[in-house]
Amino acid sequence: MGNSRTTAEWKQLDANHHLHPFTDFNDYQNNHGRIIERAEHIYIYDTDGKQMLDAMSGLWCCSLGYSQPEIAEAVHAQFNKLPYYNNFFQCSNTPAVELAEKLVQMTPKQFTHVFFTNSGSEANDTNIRLIRRYWDTKKQPKKRIILARTNAYHGSTIASASLGGFEFVHNQFETLPYVQHITDPNWYHNGADLSSDEFGLHAAHELEKKIDQLGEENIAAFIAEPIQGAGGVIVPPDTYWPEVRRILNERDILFVSDEVICGFGRTGNMFGCETYGTEPDLLTFAKAVTNGFQPLGGVMVSDKVAEVITADGGEFGHGFTYSGHPITCAAALATLNIMERDKVVDHVANDVGPYLQKQWSALGDHPIVGHVRGVGMLGSIELVRNKESRERLEGEQKSGGICREFCVANGLIMRAVGDSMIISPPFVSSHEEIDLLIARATKSLDQTAEYYSV
Ligand SMILES: *Cc1c(COP(=O)(O)O)cnc(C)c1O
Numbered sequence: 001m002g003n004s005r006t007t008a009e010w011k012q013l014d015a016n017h018h019l020h021p022f023t024d025f026n027d028y029q030n031n032h033g034r035i036i037e038r039a040e041h042i043y044i045y046d047t048d049g050k051q052m053l054d055a056m057s058g059l060w061c062c063s064l065g066y067s068q069p070e071i072a073e074a075v076h077a078q079f080n081k082l083p084y085y086n087n088f089f090q091c092s093n094t095p096a097v098e099l100a101e102k103l104v105q106m107t108p109k110q111f112t113h114v115f116f117t118n119s120g121s122e123a124n125d126t127n128i129r130l131i132r133r134y135w136d137t138k139k140q141p142k143k144r145i146i147l148a149r150t151n152a153y154h155g156s157t158i159a160s161a162s163l164g165g166f167e168f169v170h171n172q173f174e175t176l177p178y179v180q181h182i183t184d185p186n187w188y189h190n191g192a193d194l195s196s197d198e199f200g201l202h203a204a205h206e207l208e209k210k211i212d213q214l215g216e217e218n219i220a221a222f223i224a225e226p227i228q229g230a231g232g233v234i235v236p237p238d239t240y241w242p243e244v245r246r247i248l249n250e251r252d253i254l255f256v257s258d259e260v261i262c263g264f265g266r267t268g269n270m271f272g273c274e275t276y277g278t279e280p281d282l283l284t285f286a287k288a289v290t291n292g293f294q295p296l297g298g299v300m301v302s303d304k305v306a307e308v309i310t311a312d313g314g315e316f317g318h319g320f321t322y323s324g325h326p327i328t329c330a331a332a333l334a335t336l337n338i339m340e341r342d343k344v345v346d347h348v349a350n351d352v353g354p355y356l357q358k359q360w361s362a363l364g365d366h367p368i369v370g371h372v373r374g375v376g377m378l379g380s381i382e383l384v385r386n387k388e389s390r391e392r393l394e395g396e397q398k399s400g401g402i403c404r405e406f407c408v409a410n411g412l413i414m415r416a417v418g419d420s421m422i423i424s425p426p427f428v429s430s431h432e433e434i435d436l437l438i439a440r441a442t443k444s445l446d447q448t449a450e451y452y453s454v
Contacts, residue, residue, distance in 0.1 A: 007035065007046075007047040007048050010035045010047055011032035011033070011035060012032070014032065014033060014035065015028060015029055015032050020033065021156070034046045034050075034408070035047045039054070039066035039067075040066055040067055041065050041066060041067050041426075041428065042054055042065045042066070042425070042426045042428065042429055042433060043066075044066070044413070050411070051411055052408065052411050052412060052413050053411060053412050053413065053433065053436060053437055053440065054066075054413045054425075054426070055412060055413055055414050055423040055424070055425045055437050055441075056413050056414070056415050056422075056423065056424050056425075057288075057292070057424050057425060057426045058292045059287070059292070060229060060260075060261045060266075060287050060288070060424045061286075061287035061288050061290075061291065061292030062288075062291055062292040062293075062426060063264060063265060063266065063288040063291060063344075063377075063426055063427050064291045064335065064338060064339070064344070064426065064427060064428055065426040065427075065428040065429075068291055068293070068334075068335070068338065070334050070337075070338060071290070071291055071293050071331050071334040071335055071338075072293070073334070074330045074331060074333065074334035075293070075294065075327055075330055075331050075334075077330070078095060078326055078327050078330035079327065081326075082094075082326045083326070083327060084325065084326065084327070085326065086321060086323075087116070087319075087323050087324040088319065092324070093324065093326045093329070094326075095326045095327075095329035095330045095333060096116065096324035096325075096326065096329045098329070098333055099114075099116075099324075099329040099332050099333050099336075100113075100114045102333060102336055103285075103298075103300060103336075104300075106270055106336065107270075107271065107283060107300050108271065108273060108274065108279075108280075108283075110279070110280075110281075110302040110303055110304065111283060111300040111301065111302055111303075112301065112302065112303045112306050113300070113301040113306045113310075114298050114299065114300055114301065115130070115298055115299045115301065115323070116296065116297075116298045116320075116323045116324040116325075116329070117286075117296075117297045117298050117299070117320055117323060118295045118296065118297060118320060118322050118323075118325075118328070119155065119286055119295055119297045120154070120155050120160070120258070120260035120284060120285075120286035120287065120297045121154075121155025121156050121157045121160040121161075121297075122155075122157065122160075122297060122320060123155075123260070123284045123285065123286055123297040123298050123299050124154045124155050124157075124159065124160040124163055124223070124256075124258065124284055125155075125157050125159045125160055126298075126299050126318065127221075127223065127256050127282050127284060127299055128146065128159050128163075128176075129316075129318045130282065130299065130301065130305065130309065131146065131220050131221045131254055131256075131282070132144075132220070133309050133313065133316060134220075134254065134305050134308050134309055135220055136313075137308050137309060137311060137313045138308055140217075142217055142218055143217065143218060143219060143220040144178045144218065144220055145178050145179075145180060145214055145218050145219050145220060146163065146178060146179050146180075146219075146220055146221045146222070146223060147179075147180055147181070147182060147207065147210060147211070147219060147221070147222045147223070148163045148164070148165060148179060148180075148181050148182075148222070148223050148224070149165050149181055149182055149183065149184045149185075149224055149228070150165035150181050150182070150183055150184045151165045151166065151184045151186065151228055151231030151232065151234065152164050152165040152181075152184065152223075152224065152225060152228055152231060152258075153165075153166070153225070153228070153229060153230035153231060154223065154225075154258055154284075155260075156169075158173060158175075158176070159176060161173070161175070162175040162176035162179045163176075163179055163223055165181050165184065165231070166231075178220075180210065180214070182203075182206045182207055182210050183203060183206055184203070184228055184231060184234055185199070185200060185203040185204075185234065185236035185237060185240045186228075186231075186232070186234045187199045187200070187237055188370070188371045188373075188382055188390075190203070196237040196238075197237055197238060197239045198239075199237055200236060200237025200238060200239030200240035200243065201239050201240075201243050203236070203237075203240055204239070204240050204243035204244045204247060205243070205247075207222065207244060207247055208247045211247070211251060211253065216251050216252065216253065219251075219253050220253070220254060221253060221254040221255065221256055221281075221282075222248065222253055222254075222255050222256070223255075223256040223258055224244075224255075224256070224257065224258065225257075225258045225259075225260075225261065225262060225272070226241075226257060226259065226262040226267065226271075226272025226273060226275060226276050226278070227261070227262055227267065227272060227375060227378060229260075229261035229262075229378070229422075229424070230261075230417070231417065232380055232417040232418065232420045232422060233373055233374070233378050233379060233380035233417075233420075233422045233423075233424075234373070234380075235373040235374065235375050235378075235380075236276075241276035241277065241278055242277065244278070245277065245278050245279065248279075249279075254281045254282060254305070255278065255279070255280050255281050255282075256280060256281070256282040256283070256284065257271070257272065257273045257278060257280035257282075257283050257284070258284040259271050259272055259273065259283050259284060259285050260284055260285060260286045260287050260297070261287065261378075261424070262275070263283075263285045263287075263288065263289070264285070264288040264289060264336075264339065265288070265339065265344055265345040265348050265376075265377075265427060266288070266348070266376055266377055266378060266424070267375050267376040267377075267378065268345070268348050268349040268353045268375065268376035268377075269345065269349070270345050271283065275375065275376070280302070281302045281304055281305050282299055282300065282301060282302065282305060283299065283300040284297070284298075284299055285297060285298055285299075285300065286298070288335075289332045289335065289336070290328060290331040290332045290335050291331075291335045293331050293335070294325075294327060294328040294331035294332070295328060296325070296328035296329070296331070296332055344427055347427060348376055348377055348427050349376070352377065352427060352429060352431075352434070353376045353377055355431050355434055356374070356377060356379065356425065356429075356434050357374050357375075357376075357379070359434055359435065359438045360372065360374050360379040360381075360423070360438070361374065362438075363381055363438070363441065363442070363445070364381075366442065366445050366449075367387075367449055367454055368383050368384060368385070368393065368445060368448060368449045368452070368454050369381045369382065369383065369384070369387075369445065370382045370383070370384030370387050370390055371384075377424060377425055377426075377427055378422075378423070378424055379422065379423045379424075380417075380420050380421065380422040380423070381420060381421050382419060382420050383399045383400065383403060383419045383420065383421065383445075383448065384419070385452065385454055392419055393419065393448075393452045393454070394452070397418035397419050399419050399448065399452070400416025400417060400418055400419050400420060400421055401416050402448055402451055402452075403416060403421055403444055403445065403448040404416040404421070406443075406444035406447040406448055406451075407421075407440065407441065407444040410440045410443050410444050410447075411440060412437065412440035412441060412444065414441060414444070421441075423437070423441075425437060
């Protein structure tokens with residue numbers, strides 16, 4: 001096997017046979033990807049040995065970085081004990097039971113049960129099935145509409161992509177007819193002449209208006225990320241979540257907090273709903289639950305929902321071959337043990353998070369940075385030509401891609417979303433490493449400014 005191949009050979013083979021997610025297939029024939037060969041701590045290395053500081057924690061998932069031998073050991077031990085068994089037909093396995101117990105302990109007090117999946121997408125599909133089951137069991141079958149937000153990301157199955165709010169994605173398949181979207185609380189893009197606080201209320205009131213327009217009796221649920229990640233790390237105005245909470249409290253509608261990114265410490269609390277004081281009935285998790293080392297997701301179910309769906313309703317016709325897979329559950333248990341033992345969430349809240357935010361917000365002084373956002377270990381910046389008028393560097397939201405190329409050349413993985421650059425660095429980053437991240441980002445911004453002759 002392999003390592004005798006040259007980088008050029010890897011790239012050609014990859015382009016010839018491998019269709020990549022969220023990629024322009026045609027473009028990839030000519031602009032080959034980087035082949036990542038190994039990783040250590042917060043750094044990834046390609047087949048040329050080039051080191052890059054990974055300020056995205058993989059894809060928001062490797063919060064504890066790449067070097068966690070205890071997770072590998074737990075997986076190895078589980079392989080030798082019980083490498084697979086299913087959870088259908090009156091069976092369970094010890095890692096799945098222990099993980100269920102641990103998740104119930106770690107999540108806000110209303111959560112009493114978990115349904116395991118292999119991914120965040122499947123978890124949100126599961127949410128749709130659970131929501132339907134809940135209202136059917138309560139004999140309110142008219143409640144079918146699920147509200148979501150523009151620029152939300154909830155996954156990539158047909159159902160979870162319908163919940164998501166990306167128009168270009170919706171244009172590529174038939175979305176579920178019972179999902180409707182309201183505008184996301186991105187003040188910089190949608191706020192017009194309102195102050196941030198005014199816009200937060202305005203965006204929340206869109207939810208209220210939508211519910212009233214469609215009829216509360218027809219609305220099953222509202223799903224939202226505490227901070228929208230893939231949409232551009234959209235940190236809502238301070239006024240937004242308290243008002244949404246009021247609106248939902250006054251109405252009989254289930255609330256799903258999609259914590260696939262915000263869960264497990266990313267915002268400085270164990271879950272984003274704790275940072276914003278919301279009270280979800282269902283909570284989606286995935287990604288960082290195994291530090292990205294194994295594919296595991298799931299739905300936390302509150303006592304309110306569990307009480308209804310565990311009442312007499314017959315068999316729930318849903319589940320996956322790998323729901324509660326013993327290996328992935330063992331990886332999650334090891335990950336969560338490290339998080340608890342090393343007080344990782346305290347470290348994000350009181351040390352590395354505040355340090356990152358202090359250094360990151362200083363990028364707002366850069367000539368092409370029009371707006372800075374961030375909470376905990378999440379950050380975004382908006383690239384502009386003119387800070388006053390918010391004029392973009394060029395049309396068609398291409399400047400992020402230009403900046404990203406400079407970042408990679410400078411040994412930094414930052415993600416581009418349209419004209420914004422976003423980060424989600426590992427919690428194990430030292431202050432010196434955050435300084436290095438900022439230095440490489442600054443250099444890349446300087447080069448982007450020069451490219452656009454700003
Ligand atoms: C990544 C993500 C998902 C989908 O998770 P997959 O494991 O890729 O299916 C769902 N919701 C949010 C908020 C995400 O960031």
